[in-house]
Every structure is written in structure tokens, then in C-alpha cells.
Amino acid sequence: MDGELFPRSRREVAPGAVHVPDWLDADGQRRLLQACREWARPPAGLRTVRTPGGGTMTSRQVCLGLHWYPYGYARTAVDGDGAPVKPLPDWLAALGREAVEAALGPRAAPPEPYDIALINFYDADARMGMHRDSDEQSDAPVVSLSLGDSCVFRFGNTRSRARPYTDVELRSGDLFVFGGPARLAYHGVPRVHPGTAPPGLGLTGRLNVTLRVGGFGQGPKRIMGDSPS
Secondary structure, three states, rough: OOOOOOOOEEEEOOOOOOEOOOOOOHHHHHHHHHHHHOOOOOOOOEEEEEEEOOEEEEEEEEEEEOOOOOOOEOOOOOOOOEEOOOOOHHHHHHHHHHHEEEEEEEOHHOOOOOOEEEEEEEOOOEEEEOOOOOOOOOOOOEEEEEEOOOOEEOOOOOOOOOOOOOEEOOOOEEEEEHHHHOOOOOOOEEEEOOOOOOOOOOOEEEEEEEOOOOOOOOOOOEEEEEOOO
């Protein structure tokens, strides 16, 4: 934010969880936003996620690489139009690795490439309840990139959705990475601050691009549609 008294600096929120403000510059944000707009178009485009209990998530989502649904992965948009999921481009996988190295150091970067992206769009009223990213086989760090409106990002503990947790303001261009002892920490978005996106970005609302490594060749979890080995 222009004219701040104290510049925002890199912060370790918990062991293994690091916030890097302003990691993506303005050009990088615009390029990522344009790509998100392409990915959001049908087929296998932006959709509303329905929960097993019959409710709906207030944020809308599109997936790359593999399609996430509660609580697993598929190669097609099984809870959308059924189309094959769009591929995750090499440049985005490389960005994920670069993000981990920037936040946690080169040794934290996984040997396998990032192969899944979940892109959530939040309007002014959208929220995300406390949850864990536990549907993957890999324990590689999760990479989160923010575009558009600022939000309150609540980062908790690995035991429950309750306290202790830390609220972090994520702004457009910010990076948040969590791995190691924080990999399965509960986290959520209790609030979005409408109208706070950079004026030159051209986005009303918030986009969050989350990168993960599936690791499904390493253990018992399978992808919907795969045949048992």
C-alpha cells in the first residue's frame, strides 16, 4: 500500500509457514490474472463447489492438473460439466518451486513438480471455513498466491479448527507457503476487504491460486477414474 509508514517484511507465522509480501510485482500479477481468466472459461471452468452435506462453498473454483472435489481428486470435472481438467502449465509449476525456495529455502523445494492448482474466486461476501489440505499423498509445501482484494487469512494449528491461530492480511501479489510441521495446519479466509485491489490490476474481488503436489504414485490414495493396480 502506497505511503505506508513501515514496509511489510517477510514473516514466519509458524514453523514451516512463511508470508512473503509483494512477491509478485504488478506485471506478474497481471499475467497471472490473465491466465486465470482463460482457465475459468468452460469446459471444466469456474464452478460452485457443493459440499457432502448439501451446502455450497461461497467461493467459486477452477482446477488445473487434477480436479479437486470433496474429498478427493479426479481427472475430469466430476462435480461440474464432466469435461477433462485443464493441464497445469510448466511455467506455473516452475513458479511454485520458485515460491517455495523464496519462502522456505532451496532445500524445502520438493523433488517432484507441482502438478495441481486450485484457483478460488472470492467476491465481497465469500468466505472459506477452516480446513486442512489433506487430500494429497505428497507432503510437499502448499503455495498460495493472492490477486485482487485483500483478505484476512487465518492460519491455525494442526490439531483442530479452534485457537490458537494467527490472522494475516494477504494483499495482491503476496505469497504464503506452508510445509513441514505446518503442512496440515487448519486455515481459512473469514473476511475479504472489497475495493482494496490495486486499481491498475482490473480485478473486482479476490483470486487465490493454490499450488500442490499430488504424489498419487507414492501410496494408497487413488484418483477417481483410475483402475486399481
